[in-house]
Amino acid sequence: MLHDLITITPQHESSAKMVFDKVLELRNGNPRGKMIITISGEVGSGKSTISIVLGRLLTNQGIRAKIIDLDDFYKIPPLERRAWREKHGLQSIGYEEYDWKKVYQNISHFLQNKVCSMPCVDLITNHVDELITDYKGVDLLIINGLYSLKIKEADLKVFIEQSYDKTIEYQHYSLKEKLDSYRLKVLQREHEVVNSLKGLADFFIDFESSLYHL
Amino acid sequence: MLGDILLITEKHKQAAEIIAAHIINKRKDRMIIAISGESGSGKSELAHAIAKILRKEGIFAKPLHTDNYYKIHPLERREWRLRHGIENVVGYDEYDWEKINQNLDDFRNGRRSEMPCVDLVTEQVDRLITNFGEVDMLLVEGLYAIKSDNVDLRVFIELTYLETKEKHTKDARGKEIMDEARWATLGQEHKMVQALKPRADLLVTKEYAVAKAAIS
Numbered sequence: 136m137l138h139d140l141i142t143i144t145p146q147h148e149s150s151a152k153m154v155f156d157k158v159l160e161l162r163n164g165n166p167r168g169k170m171i172i173t174i175s176g177e178v179g180s181g182k183s184t185i186s187i188v189l190g191r192l193l194t195n196q197g198i199r200a201k202i203i204d205l206d207d208f209y210k211i212p213p214l215e216r217r218a219w220r221e222k223h224g225l226q227s228i229g230y231e232e233y234d235w236k237k238v239y240q241n242i243s244h245f246l247q248n249k250v251c252s253m254p255c256v257d258l259i260t261n262h263v264d265e266l267i268t269d270y271k272g273v274d275l276l277i278i279n280g281l282y283s284l285k286i287k288e289a290d291l292k293v294f295i296e297q298s299y300d301k302t303i304e305y306q307h308y309s310l311k312e313k314l315d316s317y318r319l320k321v322l323q324r325e326h327e328v329v330n331s332l333k334g335l336a337d338f339f340i341d342f343e344s345s346l347y348h349l
Numbered sequence: 350m351l352g353d354i355l356l357i358t359e360k361h362k363q364a365a366e367i368i369a370a371h372i373i374n375k376r377k378d379r380m381i382i383a384i385s386g387e388s389g390s391g392k393s394e395l396a397h398a399i400a401k402i403l404r405k406e407g408i409f410a411k412p413l414h415t416d417n418y419y420k421i422h423p424l425e426r427r428e429w430r431l432r433h434g435i436e437n438v439v440g441y442d443e444y445d446w447e448k449i450n451q452n453l454d455d456f457r458n459g460r461r462s463e464m465p466c467v468d469l470v471t472e473q474v475d476r477l478i479t480n481f482g483e484v485d486m487l488l489v490e491g492l493y494a495i496k497s498d499n500v501d502l503r504v505f506i507e508l509t510y511l512e513t514k515e516k517h518t519k520d521a522r523g524k525e526i527m528d529e530a531r532w533a534t535l536g537q538e539h540k541m542v543q544a545l546k547p548r549a550d551l552l553v554t555k556e557y558a559v560a561k562a563a564i565s
Contacts, residue, residue: 136351138400140355176378187354190471191352194472202470260410262402262480262483265479266466267476284544
């Protein structure tokens with residue numbers, strides 16, 4: 136993802152620190168192996184931000200983490216997606232929209248220390264570029280995305296809790312997509328699919344409650 | 350550049366509105382705009398804000414960050430500069446101009462192009478392939494971006510690193526460790542960047558107002 140705008144709040148920092156501590160703990164039991172962490176949650180829950188803060192905490196410890204964003208892996212490119220979804224109906228929205236073959240190619244190349252190519256959306260132009268990365272020397276793969284919990288191979292599956300009201304609220308001030316009745320239906324559908332996967336997670340972050348506990 | 354953190358504020362948006370209007374006014378086919386200024390002056394923020402405005406006008410403008418084009422790898426650069434002397438090596442020649450010019454040329458001709466792309470999290474240099482055929486304008490930003498001859502409009506931000514000191518002291522963007530060597534680097538970059546100012550068509554003042562450069 137190129138040209139993403141993120142805002143780091145103290146909540147993101149404390150959440151990332153919680154995941155970071157868990158990662159260090161898991162690495163102690165498995166000091167040399169490569170690890171995969173997935174970060175899931177609804178739109179606007181802070182997946183990308185937590186991924187970046189976590190990535191930087193790991194870098195400071197000499198642990199090299201590559202972040203991949205599943206938003207880059209949609210089979211239908213951003214500029215065509217809305218028309219495609221309208222044509223195929225709300226039921227077409229869900230994890231089948233990802234190009235899982237490419238996702239798994241990256242996972243396997245990461246595990247084998249190989250060079251791999253992946254799609255990379257430029258959020259300004261909305262065009263899809265291609266990014267080529269060398270996984271040699273990369274210790275950790277952080278995969279963030281709505282449906283990243285589907286990845287069974289992950290060593291840690293994080294889910295960021297967020298109420299549906301918050302998801303809608305975020306859409307109001309985010310300038311990413313205009314919020315109309317169709318967009319609301321999409322969000323509702325995504326909310327249902329994401330929540331149906333929630334049981335697969337093994338690490339939960341509750342932003343709103345951590346806010347009160349801090 | 351992957352994993353960069355931008356802080357776009359109202360002042361960036363206001364300056365971007367004026368510059369975008371100027372660009373549209375001077376619009377030409379496959380136009381290249383360059384933005385230079387010192388570290389922390391808001392080049393990336395300005396480029397991002399301009400590109401967003403142009404997009405609303407139906408123009409696909411792609412930002413290109415010259416920090417991606419250093420010949421020496423990010424993890425080796427500090428050591429390399431110290432070994433060769435900051436005063437001797439910090440400057441224009443650190444960029445791979447051949448690669449920059451090749452990418453600008455690919456854009457001019459609407460070709461597919463491959464460019465370096467630094468991931469600030471892994472600190473590795475990835476490669477990015479883009480199809481310039483579907484891009485209308487290029488916004489090249491970086492310390493020495495306006496030095497390129499292959500540019501149609503040059504914007505220069507007058508803020509210096511001394512005025513943006515607070516941004517450096519707090520390491521807010523996690524970019525570099527602040528110490529004596531880093532300050533010396535910023536000082537040398539300051540000299541090199543300021544020497545490019547006469548090339549500018551538009552100036553962004555310290556207050557972030559936009560002014561036309563005096564015709565020299």
